[in-house]
Amino acid sequence: xxxxxxxxxxxxxxxxxxxxxxxxxxxxxxxxxxxxxxxxxxxxxxxxxxxxxxxxxxxxxxxxxxxxxxxxxxxxxxxxxxxxxxxxxxxxxxxxxxxxxxxxxxxxxxxxxxxxxxxxxxxxxxxxxxxxxxxxxxxxxxxxxxxxxxxxxxxxxxxxxxxxxxxxxxxxxxxxxxxxxxxxxxxxxxxxxxxxxxxxxxxxxxxxxxxxxxxxxxxxxxxxxxxxxxxxxxxxxxxxxxxxxxxxxx
Amino acid sequence: xxxxxxxxxxxxxxxxxxxxxxxxxxxxxxxxxxxxxxxxxxxxxxxxxxxxxxxxxxxxxxxxxxxxxxxxxxxxxxxxxxxxxxxxxxxxxxxxxxxxxxxxxxxxxxxxxxxxxxxxxxxxxxxxxxxxxxxxxxxxxxxxxxxxxxxxxxxxxxxxxxxxxxxxxxxxxxxxxxxxxxxxxxxxxxxxxxxxxxxxxxxxxxxxxxxxxxxxxxxxxxxxxxxxxxxxxxxxxxxxxxxxxxxxxx
DNA sequence: CTTCCTGTGTTCGATATCGTACATACCACT
DNA sequence: AGTGGTATGTACGATATCGAACACAGGAAG
Numbered sequence: 001x002x003x004x005x006x007x008x009x010x011x012x013x014x015x016x017x018x019x020x021x022x023x024x025x026x027x028x029x030x031x032x033x034x035x036x037x038x039x040x041x042x043x044x045x046x047x048x049x050x051x052x053x054x055x056x057x058x059x060x061x062x063x064x065x066x067x068x069x070x071x072x073x074x075x076x077x078x079x080x081x082x083x084x085x086x087x088x089x090x091x092x093x094x095x096x097x098x099x100x101x102x103x104x105x106x107x108x109x110x111x112x113x114x115x116x117x118x119x120x121x122x123x124x125x126x127x128x129x130x131x132x133x134x135x136x137x138x139x140x141x142x143x144x145x146x147x148x149x150x151x152x153x154x155x156x157x158x159x160x161x162x163x164x165x166x167x168x169x170x171x172x173x174x175x176x177x178x179x180x181x182x183x184x185x186x187x188x189x190x191x192x193x194x195x196x197x198x199x200x201x202x203x204x205x206x207x208x209x210x211x212x213x214x215x216x217x218x219x220x221x222x223x224x225x226x227x228x229x230x231x232x233x234x235x236x237x238x239x240x241x242x243x244x245x246x247x248x249x250x
Numbered sequence: 251x252x253x254x255x256x257x258x259x260x261x262x263x264x265x266x267x268x269x270x271x272x273x274x275x276x277x278x279x280x281x282x283x284x285x286x287x288x289x290x291x292x293x294x295x296x297x298x299x300x301x302x303x304x305x306x307x308x309x310x311x312x313x314x315x316x317x318x319x320x321x322x323x324x325x326x327x328x329x330x331x332x333x334x335x336x337x338x339x340x341x342x343x344x345x346x347x348x349x350x351x352x353x354x355x356x357x358x359x360x361x362x363x364x365x366x367x368x369x370x371x372x373x374x375x376x377x378x379x380x381x382x383x384x385x386x387x388x389x390x391x392x393x394x395x396x397x398x399x400x401x402x403x404x405x406x407x408x409x410x411x412x413x414x415x416x417x418x419x420x421x422x423x424x425x426x427x428x429x430x431x432x433x434x435x436x437x438x439x440x441x442x443x444x445x446x447x448x449x450x451x452x453x454x455x456x457x458x459x460x461x462x463x464x465x466x467x468x469x470x471x472x473x474x475x476x477x478x479x480x481x482x483x484x485x486x487x488x489x490x491x492x493x494x495x496x497x498x499x500x
Numbered sequence: 501c502t503t504c505c506t507g508t509g510t511t512c513g514a515t516a517t518c519g520t521a522c523a524t525a526c527c528a529c530t
Numbered sequence: 531a532g533t534g535g536t537a538t539g540t541a542c543g544a545t546a547t548c549g550a551a552c553a554c555a556g557g558a559a560g
Contacts (some may be wrong), residue, residue: 095387137345147397
């Protein structure tokens with residue numbers, strides 16, 4: 001908890017988010033009045049399935065999961081979004097809501113825009129509109145891959161894929177999350193998570209202790225993961241602008 | 251081979267597709283020069299994963315599946331599109347290609363537009379642009395649901411869901427498809443399809459004979475299906491304009 | 501220190517799923 | 531009729547997955 005004297009707050013800049021960073025300075029200037037910096041806490045729900053969204057969120061250093069939650073409470077992660085993207089596609093796609101819940105998987109900061117501002121900006125059809133559509137493409141790729149992965153790959157493989165997707169959006173090699181939560185993300189029971197992490201730990205790929213997963217050997221995890229991680233990453237790189245390096249401003 | 255006694259051909263109208271039907275007569279008029287009627291054969295591949303698309307297709311009476319195909323050949327259906335939608339979202343989303351294969355699940359006719367025409371039309375930002383985005387929303391819902399369904403529901407339930415989605419896009423209660431193909435769609439082995447159809451047949455819900463599935467008791471199939479079918483249908487109804495009734499022109 | 505409580509991790513047995521192999525029906529063509 | 535190819539149905543064993551009950555830690559309150 002070294003976060004107490006968070007000097008970061010004042011220094012957070014919009015261009016820590018890849019989409020905002022890719023805007024021209026004119027576009028950025030215009031939006032800057034509407035961009036509001038907000039801290040997002042672990043577990044915070046940005047919107048609930050079927051709800052109308054009030055804002056779109058552009059993550060800076062946080063990670064947000066899109067979860068589908070069934071009537072009986074079982075859930076499944078559909079996609080992960082970090083500083084390469086935005087939460088709130090449905091706003092400009094015309095549906096106003098989606099069938100998934102957006103929940104903060106890793107605390108941090110995000111900029112947000114009021115729903116109407118984003119809609120207007122999209123309507124105007126400028127650079128942001130193009131970026132949003134590109135990101136939507138990348139997100140669809142991730143959803144498609146998730147669907148196929150859920151059908152065909154083992155829990156171990158899926159866990160590896162998930163850890164890699166998370167790591168790519170985090171500054172360190174540690175994922176701070178309880179087994180319970182990991183289970184929610186992957187639609188698993190706690191014991192299934194335990195089993196899978198146990199196997200990977202015995203193999204020396206990770207260390208798992210009380211709600212903290214440390215990846216010891218990333219290459220081996222990639223090896224063990226299914227092709228899905230690679231496909232999503234490659235397509236994401238193809239479609240999206242590169243994110244600014246995340247860290248320590250001067 | 252003359253088409254002389256195929257009266258259907260001449261009578262196929264753009265408004266058999268819900269998206270085209272929802273256009274104003276002005277929009278429709280303008281597009282009509284570019285709309286080309288094409289027959290689609292069972293098993294025809296409209297585009298291959300990763301390929302650049304040359305056209306967007308608006309199905310009239312055919313059904314098209316979006317499949318993801320793994321490196322080892324295993325496949326999984328991501329979504330089904332009939333006359334309520336269009337094939338070729340990636341064209342205007344900016345990606346140019348998607349990671350899925352579009353394959354004709356039920357033969358019939360479609361209108362198609364050259365890629366550039368669709369892109370220009372979308373750029374112009376008129377009614378068609380809004381409809382395309384709405385349809386994209388509905389398709390995303392279907393993909394999300396597929397991902398969750400693959401994670402949590404049994405093969406029986408998934409088969410029921412799949413049959414219902416197909417029936418909604420077909421004029422009769424019969425689905426003409428070999429078990430092999432059904433397997434491809436759902437990412438199953440032939441024997442798993444056999445097993446599942448066997449169970450449903452014993453229960454009197456369907457009759458399955460030599461590549462033809464007849465649904466005998468639709469209500470019971472809905473009962474047995476998971477919640478996924480209902481969610482997709484409801485969301486689809488919410489977002490999309492109603493399709494014209496499919497059949498006999500005057 | 502004890503008790504409760506919540507979150508966490510483990511064990512065991514039931515069931516679903518999947519790989520392999522083999523048996524059968526139908527159709528088209530020679 | 532005979533032959534090959536495609537579609538289908540069945541059986542058995544190996545795993546993976548999942549449900550239910552049990553076991554353990556640590557913090558808060560008494």
